[in-house]
Amino acid sequence: MSGLVDLGWDAAWQGERDHLDMDGDPYRIVRHDGVKVLVSDGESTIHALFPRSLQLAVGDWVLVKNETVAALLPRRTVLQRDHEIRGPQLIASNIDLVLVVFGVDRPLRQSKVMRFVAFAWDIGAEPIVILSKVDLVDDASESVDQVAAWVPNVQVHTTSIETGEGIAEIFSMLEGCTGTLIGESGAGKSSIVNALMQDEVAWVGEVRAADAKGRHITSHRELHLLPGGGMIIDNPGVRALGLAADGEGVDSLFSDIDDLVSECRFRDCSHQSEPGCAVAAAVASGEISRERVAAYIKFTNEQGETRKRSDAKELTAHFRKEATEAREAREVRDRDDINPDG
Ligand SMILES: Nc1nc2c(ncn2[C@@H]2O[C@H](COP(=O)(O)OP(=O)(O)OP(=O)(O)O)[C@@H](O)[C@H]2O)c(=O)[nH]1
Ligand SMILES: [Mg+2]
Ligand SMILES: [Zn+2]
Known part of the structure; x- marks a missing residue:
C-alpha cells in the first residue's frame, strides 16, 4: 500500500513538511470529532488530540507526535461557511475538485x-458540473x-x-484527488x-458503526476513501453553507472586487x-489575493459573451496553467513567510 500518496500526499506536501523543522509524522484528518480528530497515514488510522488554539478541518495535513497534533501544514484550499454570529467556520480543506x-x-x-x-474557482478548486437524476427526463x-x-x-x-x-466517470475524475x-x-x-x-x-484499523441494515453510518464531515485512490467529502445544501444563490445575488461573491474595478x-x-489598475494595486498591497482576482476574471469572462465551444479546450488548459502558477507562487510566498532566510 502506498500509504500517504493514496491520501493525496505529493512532493509539494513533503516540501512543506520539511520546512517545518520539527518532529512528528504526517497524517491527514479524515474526520473531526470535536475534541479529537481521526487521522490516517494510509496505513493506520488513529485518534489524535489537538491544542485548542488550532482550528482544524477535515482534509488538513498535520504532523502528529505522541497521538497529538503538533503542527498544521499550510492549506491549499479552504471551504468555509460564514456563520452570522461565530464568523467563518472551516468545513473542509485541501479540496481539488x-x-x-x-x-x-x-x-x-x-x-x-x-x-x-465561481465559488469553486474562488476557493482555488476545479469545478465540474453534474446534472443529476437524468433518469427522470427523456433526454x-x-x-x-x-x-x-x-x-x-x-x-x-x-x-x-x-x-x-x-x-x-466520477470515480475516475476523483482518482488521486x-x-x-x-x-x-x-x-x-x-x-x-x-x-x-x-x-x-x-x-484501515477503524471500527465502524453500522445501522440495523448493516450499512456503515456516515457523516458528512468525513473524508471518504474510494477505491482507485479518490476521496470525497459530502456537504449540506448551499443554504447551510451560507451560499444561497438567487438571481440577483450572482455578483455578490465578488462585490469587493467589483467596487475596486470602478476605480x-x-x-x-x-x-x-x-496602468492605474485598482485591482492590481489591491493585490500588491495584499488587500486581495491573486487567486481571488483570477477567479473573478474567469467569472466575468464567463458572464460576458459566451465563448465558442471550440475554445473550451484551450481555455481549460489556460486556466489550469494559471491555477498551477498561482499555486506555485503562493507556495513560494508562504515558504518565504515561514522561513524568511530560506
Ligand atoms: N430519480 C432519482 N432520484 C434521485 C437521484 N438522486 C437523488 N435522488 C432523490 O433526490 C432526493 C434528494 O437527494 P439527496 O441526495 O438527499 O440530496 P442532497 O443534495 O444531498 O440534499 P441535502 O443534503 O439536503 O443538501 C432524494 O429523495 C433522492 O432519492 C437520481 O439520480 N434519480
Ligand atoms: Mg445531503
Ligand atoms: Zn483594473
Missing part, C-alpha cells in the same frame, strides 16, 4: 450555475448543452443513481456520495497589466 450538482428535475438557472462554478442532452454554453470551459456530466449512469459537492438541498449530492461509497474502502483608470481594464 468541486462537483457542482443540479437535479434536472428542476429548472436550471444560469445565475446559479455560474455562481456555484438530458439539451440541459447539458445549455450548461456547456453558460460555462464553456467547465466539464459537464450526467448522473443517475437509479441507472448508475455517470458514477464510474479530493473532491466535495455543492448544490442546493435535494440536488442529489448525498445520493452520489452513497453510490460512490458502495465500494468505499474503510479506514481602475481604464473602463475596459482587464486587470492584467494596465
Whole structure:
C-alpha cells in the first residue's frame, strides 16, 4: 500500500513538511470529532488530540507526535461557511475538485450555475458540473448543452443513481484527488456520495458503526476513501453553507472586487497589466489575493459573451496553467513567510 500518496500526499506536501523543522509524522484528518480528530497515514488510522488554539478541518495535513497534533501544514484550499454570529467556520480543506450538482428535475438557472462554478474557482478548486437524476427526463442532452454554453470551459456530466449512469466517470475524475459537492438541498449530492461509497474502502484499523441494515453510518464531515485512490467529502445544501444563490445575488461573491474595478483608470481594464489598475494595486498591497482576482476574471469572462465551444479546450488548459502558477507562487510566498532566510 502506498500509504500517504493514496491520501493525496505529493512532493509539494513533503516540501512543506520539511520546512517545518520539527518532529512528528504526517497524517491527514479524515474526520473531526470535536475534541479529537481521526487521522490516517494510509496505513493506520488513529485518534489524535489537538491544542485548542488550532482550528482544524477535515482534509488538513498535520504532523502528529505522541497521538497529538503538533503542527498544521499550510492549506491549499479552504471551504468555509460564514456563520452570522461565530464568523467563518472551516468545513473542509485541501479540496481539488468541486462537483457542482443540479437535479434536472428542476429548472436550471444560469445565475446559479455560474455562481456555484465561481465559488469553486474562488476557493482555488476545479469545478465540474453534474446534472443529476437524468433518469427522470427523456433526454438530458439539451440541459447539458445549455450548461456547456453558460460555462464553456467547465466539464459537464450526467448522473443517475437509479441507472448508475455517470458514477464510474466520477470515480475516475476523483482518482488521486479530493473532491466535495455543492448544490442546493435535494440536488442529489448525498445520493452520489452513497453510490460512490458502495465500494468505499474503510479506514484501515477503524471500527465502524453500522445501522440495523448493516450499512456503515456516515457523516458528512468525513473524508471518504474510494477505491482507485479518490476521496470525497459530502456537504449540506448551499443554504447551510451560507451560499444561497438567487438571481440577483450572482455578483455578490465578488462585490469587493467589483467596487475596486470602478476605480481602475481604464473602463475596459482587464486587470492584467494596465496602468492605474485598482485591482492590481489591491493585490500588491495584499488587500486581495491573486487567486481571488483570477477567479473573478474567469467569472466575468464567463458572464460576458459566451465563448465558442471550440475554445473550451484551450481555455481549460489556460486556466489550469494559471491555477498551477498561482499555486506555485503562493507556495513560494508562504515558504518565504515561514522561513524568511530560506
Ligand atoms: N430519480 C432519482 N432520484 C434521485 C437521484 N438522486 C437523488 N435522488 C432523490 O433526490 C432526493 C434528494 O437527494 P439527496 O441526495 O438527499 O440530496 P442532497 O443534495 O444531498 O440534499 P441535502 O443534503 O439536503 O443538501 C432524494 O429523495 C433522492 O432519492 C437520481 O439520480 N434519480
Ligand atoms: Mg445531503
Ligand atoms: Zn483594473
